[in-house]
Amino acid sequence: MSLQSRDTVCFRLVGSVRPAASPLWMSHATKPFALDAVSWTAIRMSRACASYEHSCVSVPRLSRLRGLRCCWLSPTRTASRRFSPLIDRNRGSIDAARNAQQRRVSIRLDVSAVVWQDPLGNARCFSGKVAHLEASQHAWLPTDATAWPPSSTSLSSRFSPGAFVDKVTAPGAMDTRVAAIDHLSPDHQRLFIEFGVGTRQSPEFECVHHAFEARARTQPDAIAAEHLGATITYSQLDRFGNRLAAKLRGMGVKPGVRVCLLVQRSIPMVVAIVAILKAGGAYVPLDGSIVTKSTLDHVVHDSGSLLVLALREYQHRVQDIPVLTLDDYADGHGTGDFIKPGDLSSPSDSAYIIYTSGTTGKPKGVDVTHRNVTNLVCLAPGNVGMGPGRRVSQLMNIAFDMAAWEILGSLCNGSTLCIRGKSSKEWRAVMKTVDIVIATPSMMVPHNPADYPNIKTVATAGEPLPPALPDAWVDKSGLSRWTTGCGPTEVTIVNTIQPQVKGSDMSIGRPTPNNNVYILDENLRAVPIGEVGVMFAGGRCVSRGYINLPEKTQERYKLDPFMNDGSRSYMFDTGDLGRWRSDGTLEHLGRVDDQVKVKGFRVELDGVAAAMETCPSVKVAVALLVDSELWGFVTPSNVDVNAVLEATAKVQPYYAVPSRFVVLADLPRTGNDKTDKKALRRLALEKIEDEKAIIVDEKENSPPVSLPTLFKDSPAAEPVVTKPAPVYNGIPLQGDMYLQRNASDDPSKSDQSASVSSTEISPSSLEKGNAWDGYQEDALPEKTQGKYMRNLRHQIFSLYRRLFGVIFITNMAIFIFILARGGANAKHLGLIVVANLFCAILMRQDYVINAFFNTFCAVPRSTPLWIRRICARVYSIGGLHSGSAISGLVWLIYFTGQATKEMLTGGPTSVATVVITYWILLLLLGIVAHAYPTVRRLKHDRFEATHRLLGWSATALVWVQVVLLTNDYRQVGQSLGHALVKSPPFWLVAVMTGSLILPWLRLRKVPVRAEVLSNHAVRLYFDYVTPKAGSFTRISESPLMEWHSFATVPEPGKTGYSLVVSRAGDWTSKQIAEPPKELWVRGIPTFGVLRVVPVFRRIVLVATGSGIGPCTPCILEQRIPIRLLWTSPNVRQTFGDKLVDSILEKAPDAVIYDTRAHGKPDMVKLTYRLVKEFDAEAVCIISNQKLTQKVVYGMMSRGIPAFGAIWDS
Known part of the structure; x- marks a missing residue:
């Protein structure tokens, strides 16, 4: 063996002893046996390796053992290897030490299972005074102890036991130098290990369902889950899970088998998860209400699922694979017993497969094991305070890995899982009853902390955390209720956690127990402490890899050179940039792929976003490089862009300050509730294209609209405020701002570098981009008949x-x-x-x-x-x-x-x-x-x-x-009255007349509250009745002469309704110009074509202009998933922000096409595209007669059910 100066060799503790009372021993806050073991190890290492000067030895913290860290080699692991002579020569020393302590020392046969208990920051360096001990003080110490060379008294290098555990016990390990850190200084080597290695602890359970079953035994009557008033206890969940697990086992589910789970948030969803795990399988979760057909087909095929376990309402979406109806097994009814099948699971078996969003291609399946999960949710801080009596919200999409944190964490810790409903009202109602919320930061932005004093912990991950957000979430004592974590799906949700986050001092925390974080360069060598590198995750958090992607797995999952213990431990390349702070916490600096070059300088986009967020009025910010320009997107809509510029310039150099800004009410969201950066990029590209079009139009002296003046070619031009053309709207915006700076300006030197102009940035385009992009090139399928x-x-x-x-x-x-x-x-x-x-x-x-x-x-x-x-x-x-x-x-x-x-x-x-x-x-x-x-x-x-x-x-x-x-x-002789009573026509006419009179018996004049939306529309509010969605009513100023029918717009949870009157003639024009205070109504609200919406599972709703009125209640009601296509000129100017915002709050992926900016679309092609993208069952349209008939025919003739008014009255 050849060890060079400053090499590090590490040992594992295999036994423990009780404290002694000797003043010498107590001076080191240690134990005599441990002290002697250090002496023995150091001496023997110095004998075996003459040039080895820095021997680092360690023990975990036990009782009062705090300062000294030492360990010795396990004879059972090293007897047949090159270091065995050293063990053999000193086996007597070990026995003597054990006898002197009058306590047996336990030798672990499986040293890889040793649990390290000492938090790294709690230890002090041992000064190496053992070198000066006299042999007489320790009669049983090896007699050559005093021969230790004085030059080797630098035994003070501190060692943490996790990073190089059993390096010497691996085959050939003593011949392999740990070169990845040998270039660091001793202090940085020590900190690399101290900071990067999480504490070593053993979770109580290593299989998810074992933890749940233990809770079911100890608290059978506790509520395991609740959803919209329905509840299920732990004992019920255990029994129902057993029955379904037995059915699954009978169908072939066992360890290594995957089951696709097609559900939505519900108690049956929880039953299914428990059952699949009990049967030994791994669940592959998909939200049946939003997953597209292409994704569903890919996931089922790619995962190799044996079957699909689906709610009845989603069964029809599955083809060519067995489907088991979950509804039949999710309660106490149905057939089958409640006996659990034999337990075949082990900690290394798969628990679930999460498919990533697939924004860069097809979704990738990540294989996560039971051990991965329990290591997070069964230990603090990963359990975020979950336990019996605690209530945990279930807000996340089940296909997102953070949903596993909510669901499995709650069940493993005996908490109550509180599942939210579909509406924002139901969402908030759940949040008002829970103790723990797990969410992405942007999900928490709309919520006022004052409304939720019940919440004890908010745990977030998945995207950068704006500094202003956690500062608002403090309890009465001033302590932060916010916990943040970081980690991609591949390292089991999060592998670092920082409790009690403060906005002024944010980090992503430290490694969670049994996990490691390494900051490495491109050559996989450790970077000095405090320098930026790529974060690699090691330890128990590392999942098994990608499904059916061996090349991708090999690219991202690499053998861990710091844990080469013979078990082929892996570390995962997270692609995140980070650095260690002096307090041992991690600072997240964005993604490797977020590093861009601006003016020749390397810029971290997340760093730019963080700089923008230092402006107090900014809630969330995103930075993107688009066409060589740095763009900043900030919320909310009332942000002063000059203040953002000033704040950013204080933190970033001039080249890292965005030259263009967009101010939005909200940022677009992906299906996993993360910021949709692709949508923001599309928005920026739309702006650029619009500007190019303006230049062309100006050359032709026929500008169609007024857009921002560009200053690139005239830096000295005065800022001009202009109003750009609307694009199209889709998420709530008010007073959105668009800003462009001269690229050559340095904001730190000048405050006259920006021009600001208002715009109607298309928020729906932010959500999904231009849904119509390229639709004209789409090929419509052939009609189904001649x-x-x-x-x-x-x-x-x-x-x-x-x-x-x-x-x-x-x-x-x-x-x-x-x-x-x-x-x-x-x-x-x-x-x-x-x-x-x-x-x-x-x-x-x-x-x-x-x-x-x-x-x-x-x-x-x-x-x-x-x-x-x-x-x-x-x-x-x-x-x-x-x-x-x-x-x-x-x-x-x-x-x-x-x-x-x-x-x-x-x-x-x-x-x-x-x-x-x-x-x-x-x-x-x-x-x-x-x-x-x-x-x-x-x-x-x-x-x-x-x-x-x-x-x-x-x-x-x-x-x-x-x-x-x-x-x-x-x-003859029969009276007229008697003849009439016997006459059928008399009674038919009587009933007929009664039906005509009945609506007029309900004739009344009712008060009206008017809200003028624009010179084109007025919204009238009534409170005399609350109709159902899909109905219309009749109103009049002269009930004997004319009546006008309008769709009612009831709002969920509110009394009364409203209707939108748009300019379409003399009468409607009068209502807009002179809003009424009273109007006549008769009869009852009557159903129309949109009453049929709930008949279908998913629909595309098409509206043109004021046709949005009848569509609005269906959208607000949210009974089924709806994709809205609304074509109209200037929707916000015409119909007002309130109406538009209420629609977009419920339908954030709405496609709102501004016909004034883009011209009239081909409605058949555009509708067909949305039908296929949304996997809709049907189309409903509210428009004029000609367009309605065209779209209905265009869909029906291609086999798509379509419904619209038929103008028969």
């Missing part, structure tokens, strides 16, 4: 016309049948006329319409799609109305002829009856003529007036006709 067949099916014979045809053909068949049999008298024909008019009028009655909608929309979402798409066309029941009305008119013509004939031939029909009949016929002909679609569309006000006034008149005359005709045909 031209003639699809036109017959979807246009000529629409469901409305088919219903019309059924009624009309049925009537005509009866008509022909009666004629063939010689005809019928006026009495029988009158009954048929009245019956048809009865049906026609009832099909326009509010209560009847609502009954139809409620019945057909009650179909469960588990019903096959072909059934649901038929039920959803319930809004076509107008075909029954028109079919009955036209049939009634035909029968009335027949009746008129028969009555006239009877009158002329001396039959029972009287002249009065015939006269009234002709008047009725004339009125009905007038009604039908004005109801003809072309006339109705061109003269809609006249249509409504004639329908109402002529209809009332005709109804009154029908009463007269029924009485006269009954009198004409009554039997």
